[in-house]
Amino acid sequence: MKTLRGCTSANDTxxxxxxxxxxxxxLHGFQRAPLSLxxxxxxxxKSLILWYFGSKDSLVLEVAKHVLPLDIVxxxxxxxxxxxxxxxxxxxxxxxxxxxxxxxxxxxxxxxSLENTYTEIRMLLDKLCTGYVREIARRVFGEPLNKEKVxxxxxxxxxxLCYSLRPIESIDASKYLESLIKxxxx
Amino acid sequence: MKTLRGCTSANDTxxxxxxxxxxxxxLHGFQRAPLSLxxxxxxxxKSLILWYFGSKDSLVLEVAKHVLPLDIVxxxxxxxxxxxxxxxxxxxxxxxxxxxxxxxxxxxxxxxSLENTYTEIRMLLDKLCTGYVREIARRVFGEPLNKEKVxxxxxxxxxxLCYSLRPIESIDASKYLESLIKxxxx
Amino acid sequence: MKTLRGCTSANDTxxxxxxxxxxxxxLHGFQRAPLSLxxxxxxxxKSLILWYFGSKDSLVLEVAKHVLPLDIVxxxxxxxxxxxxxxxxxxxxxxxxxxxxxxxxxxxxxxxSLENTYTEIRMLLDKLCTGYVREIARRVFGEPLNKEKVxxxxxxxxxxLCYSLRPIESIDASKYLESLIKxxxx
Amino acid sequence: MKTLRGCTSANDTxxxxxxxxxxxxxLHGFQRAPLSLxxxxxxxxKSLILWYFGSKDSLVLEVAKHVLPLDIVxxxxxxxxxxxxxxxxxxxxxxxxxxxxxxxxxxxxxxxSLENTYTEIRMLLDKLCTGYVREIARRVFGEPLNKEKVxxxxxxxxxxLCYSLRPIESIDASKYLESLIKxxxx
DNA sequence: CATGAATGAGCCTTCATTCAT
DNA sequence: AATGAATGAAGGCTCATTCAT
Numbered sequence: 168m169k170t171l172r173g174c175t176s177a178n179d180t181x182x183x184x185x186x187x188x189x190x191x192x193x194l195h196g197f198q199r200a201p202l203s204l205x206x207x208x209x210x211x212x213k214s215l216i217l218w219y220f221g222s223k224d225s226l227v228l229e230v231a232k233h234v235l236p237l238d239i240v241x242x243x244x245x246x247x248x249x250x251x252x253x254x255x256x257x258x259x260x261x262x263x264x265x266x267x268x269x270x271x272x273x274x275x276x277x278x279x280s281l282e283n284t285y286t287e288i289r290m291l292l293d294k295l296c297t298g299y300v301r302e303i304a305r306r307v308f309g310e311p312l313n314k315e316k317v318x319x320x321x322x323x324x325x326x327x328l329c330y331s332l333r334p335i336e337s338i339d340a341s342k343y344l345e346s347l348i349k350x351x352x353x
Numbered sequence: 354m355k356t357l358r359g360c361t362s363a364n365d366t367x368x369x370x371x372x373x374x375x376x377x378x379x380l381h382g383f384q385r386a387p388l389s390l391x392x393x394x395x396x397x398x399k400s401l402i403l404w405y406f407g408s409k410d411s412l413v414l415e416v417a418k419h420v421l422p423l424d425i426v427x428x429x430x431x432x433x434x435x436x437x438x439x440x441x442x443x444x445x446x447x448x449x450x451x452x453x454x455x456x457x458x459x460x461x462x463x464x465x466s467l468e469n470t471y472t473e474i475r476m477l478l479d480k481l482c483t484g485y486v487r488e489i490a491r492r493v494f495g496e497p498l499n500k501e502k503v504x505x506x507x508x509x510x511x512x513x514l515c516y517s518l519r520p521i522e523s524i525d526a527s528k529y530l531e532s533l534i535k536x537x538x539x
Numbered sequence: 540m541k542t543l544r545g546c547t548s549a550n551d552t553x554x555x556x557x558x559x560x561x562x563x564x565x566l567h568g569f570q571r572a573p574l575s576l577x578x579x580x581x582x583x584x585k586s587l588i589l590w591y592f593g594s595k596d597s598l599v600l601e602v603a604k605h606v607l608p609l610d611i612v613x614x615x616x617x618x619x620x621x622x623x624x625x626x627x628x629x630x631x632x633x634x635x636x637x638x639x640x641x642x643x644x645x646x647x648x649x650x651x652s653l654e655n656t657y658t659e660i661r662m663l664l665d666k667l668c669t670g671y672v673r674e675i676a677r678r679v680f681g682e683p684l685n686k687e688k689v690x691x692x693x694x695x696x697x698x699x700l701c702y703s704l705r706p707i708e709s710i711d712a713s714k715y716l717e718s719l720i721k722x723x724x725x
Numbered sequence: 726m727k728t729l730r731g732c733t734s735a736n737d738t739x740x741x742x743x744x745x746x747x748x749x750x751x752l753h754g755f756q757r758a759p760l761s762l763x764x765x766x767x768x769x770x771k772s773l774i775l776w777y778f779g780s781k782d783s784l785v786l787e788v789a790k791h792v793l794p795l796d797i798v799x800x801x802x803x804x805x806x807x808x809x810x811x812x813x814x815x816x817x818x819x820x821x822x823x824x825x826x827x828x829x830x831x832x833x834x835x836x837x838s839l840e841n842t843y844t845e846i847r848m849l850l851d852k853l854c855t856g857y858v859r860e861i862a863r864r865v866f867g868e869p870l871n872k873e874k875v876x877x878x879x880x881x882x883x884x885x886l887c888y889s890l891r892p893i894e895s896i897d898a899s900k901y902l903e904s905l906i907k908x909x910x911x
Numbered sequence: 912c913a914t915g916a917a918t919g920a921g922c923c924t925t926c927a928t929t930c931a932t
Numbered sequence: 933a934a935t936g937a938a939t940g941a942a943g944g945c946t947c948a949t950t951c952a953t
Contacts, residue, residue, distance in 0.1 A: 329511020701883020
C-alpha cells in the first residue's frame with residue numbers, strides 16, 4: 168500500500184480516506200470539495216476512492232453519518248447508571264468536545280443541511296430529534312412525558328448546537344454547560 | 354418587460370429575481386441550484402441575472418443577507434418601549450414566523466454554512482452573535498453584563514434556531530416560545 | 540453630447556470612439572477587448588458604438604485601416620520632388636515615428652494578423668507589398684524594374700517593421716534609418 | 726488509445742494534440758479557435774486536452790514556444806565550424822523553410838503578438854532579439870561589437886520575417902536570401 | 912443621438928464517472 | 933487493490949447584438 172499522508176489510521180486505506188475526506192469536506196463543503204482534492208490529500212488516486220465507495224455520494228453519506236451526534240446520545244443513554252443530571256452532563260460534555268473544533272462544527276451544520284438531499288440523513292435526524300429527545304426527556308424528568316419536558320430537552324440540544332457553532336469567547340464550554348443544565352433542571 | 358412568472362413583486366425585475374432565487378436556493382441549495390434554473394423559474398434569461406448581479410456569488414450573497422435574522426433583532430431592539438420580556442417576545446415571535454416554513458429554515462442553515470466562504474456573512478454573524486446578543490442581554494437583564502447573562506441569551510437564540518430547524522409536532526411555536534422565555538427569565 | 544473622456548477630438552463622437560478603440564485594442568488585442576471596455580473608456584454606451592459602426596467587426600476594420608502605413612507610403616510617393624534617398628527618408632522617418640510607441644507597433648502586428656479574417660485588410664496589404672513596393676523601387680532605382688530592386692525595397696520595409704516591433708536600445712531610430720538607407724542604396 | 730485523426734505522431738496523444746492545435750491555431754487564430762474544434766480535429770474530447778495541458782492558455786503557450794525560431798538560431802549558432810556567411814545561410818535557409826507555409830508564417834505573427842499576454846513569450850523574444858542577435862553579430866562581423874553591426878543583423882532578421890509574411894511571387898526564397906546576405910555582408 | 916434592458920450563442924472549465932490495464 | 937487515460941454532462945461567465953424608449 169502506498170504511504171498515505173495525514174492519516175492516523177495509516178494501515179487501513181478505507182478508514183484513512185474517510186478521515187481525510189472528513190477534513191476536506193469540513194474545509195471546503197461537501198459540494199465544493201472535489202474527489203480529486205481528497206485523493207491528493209490522502210495520497211491515493213481518485214479511482215481508488217471510487218473503488219472503495221462506489222460514488223461520491225456514498226462517501227459523503229458515510230462521512231455525514233459519522234458527523235451526527237447520534238453515537239454520543241445513544242452512548243450516554245446506554246449508561247443506565249446515570250442520573251438525570253449525569254445524563255445531561257454526559258451528552259453535553261461529549262457533544263461540546265466532538266464539535267470543539269470549528270471544522271467539526273461546520274461539518275455538523277452542513278450535514279444537517281443535507282437532509283433534503285439524502286433520505287438517510289433525514290431519518291437519522293428524525294431519530295435524534297424525536298426518538299432520542301423523548302427518551303432523554305423520560306430519563307431526565309420521568310414519566311409521564313409532556314410537551315414541556317420535551318421542549319426543555321430540545322432547548323438543551325439547540326443550545327449545545329448554537330454554542331458549538333459560535334463558542335462564546337469569554338465563556339468556556341464547561342461553564343456554559345453548567346449554566347445550561349442548571350437552567351434546564353431548574 | 355417580460356411577464357415574470359412566480360413573482361409577487363412583478364414590476365421590479367431585480368426584486369423578482371431575488372425572490373425566485375431565494376425559493377430555488379432553499380429547495381436545491383446554493384451550490385446545487387444552477388443559474389439556469391433560477392432563470393427558468395423567473396421567466397428571464399441567465400444573462401439577465403448576471404447583468405443585474407454580476408455573478409452567481411453576488412446573487413447568493415444578496416439572498417443570504419436577507420435570510421439572516423439581523424433585521425428582526427435590530428428591529429426589535431429599536432422599539433425602546435419594550436420591557437425585558439417584551440423584547441424576547443418580539444424577537445422570538447418574529448424569528449419563529451420568519452423561519453416557519455421549512456424552506457426558510459433550510460436556507461438559514463445554509464447561510465450560516467457560508468460563513469467560511471463569504472467574509473461578509475461571517476461579519477454579519479459576528480455582529481449578530483456578539484454585538485446584538487450582548488445588547489439584548491443588557492436590555493433584558495440590565496447592567497452590569499456578565500457571562501451568565503450573555504450565555505442565557507445565546508441559549509435563547511440557539512433554542513429558536515433549533516426549533517425552526519425541526520419544529521416539534523406536538524408543540525406549536527407560541528407555546529414553545531412561552532416555555533423558552535419562562536426558562537430564560539426564570 | 541456627453542463629456543467624452545480621453546479624447547483629443549472631443550467634439551466628434553465618432554472620431555473619439557475610434558481614437559479610444561485604437562488605444563484599447565492596442566492594449567488588449569482586437570479579440571480580447573470587449574466593446575464594453577471601449578464604451579467605458581470613451582464614456583459612452585455600448586449601444587452608441589454599435590449605432591455608429593454597426594458591429595464590432597466594422598469598428599475593428601476601421602481602426603485596422605488607420606493603423607497600416609498605407610497613408611505614409613502614398614503620402615511620400617505623392618511628393619514628386621523627392622529624390623531616391625529623399626523618398627526612403629520620407630517613408631522611413633514617418634514610419635518609425637508612427638510606430639514609435641509600443642502600442643502602435645503592437646497594433647500594427649495585430650492588424651497584419653487580421654489578413655486571414657478580413658478580406659479588406661488582405662487587399663490593403665497586397666496593395667502595400669506589391670503595388671507600392673514596386674512603385675517605390677521604380678522611383679528609387681529607376682526603370683527597368685527587376686527582382687533585385689524589388690527585393691531591396693522589401694528588405695527596407697521589413698527592416699522598418701522589425702525595428703518598430705523591437706527598437707534597439709542602443710541605437711535610436713534615425714541612426715538605424717541612416718544605416719538602413721546606406722545599405723539599401725549601397 | 727483511440728485512433729487519432731490527422732496526426733503524424735499517432736502514437737503519442739500529447740504530441741498529436743499539439744500538432745493538431747498548431748494547425749487549428751494557425752487557421753483560426755489563438756483566440757478564435759475553440760478547444761472544441763481542436764478536440765474534434767484531433768478526434769479526442771475537449772476534456773482530454775485539458776487533462777493534458779490544464780488550460781487552454783497552457784496549450785497556447787506550448788504551441789507558441791515551438792513556433793518561435795529560437796531553435797533554429799541556437800541550432801546554427803551551435804555549429805561552430807560555420808563561417809560568417811555560412812552562419813547567415815544556415816539561419817536564413819532554415820528560417821525561410823520553417824515559415825514557408827503561410828500557416829506557420831501566420832502563426833509566427835500571432836505568437837509575437839502574444840508578448841503582451843504571456844511573460845514567457847516576451848522573455849523568449851528578448852532572448853532572440855537581444856542575446857542571440859548580438860551573438861550572431863559577433864560571429865559574423867567579429868569583435869568589437871558596435872551598433873552598426875547589431876543593426877545589420879536586425880535588418881537581416883527583419884527581412885527574413887518580412888519575406889516569410891509575404892513571399893515575393895517573382896523571387897524565390899533562396900534568391901531572396903542570397904541578395905539579402907550580399908547586402909548585409911556588403 | 913443615446914441608453915438601459917434583455918437575449919443567445921459559445922467557450923472554458925470543473926468534476927464525477929468509466930474503462931482498460 | 934490500484935492507477936492513468938479518457939469521457940460527458942453541466943455550469944458560470946463573456947460578449948456581441950437587438951429592441952424599446
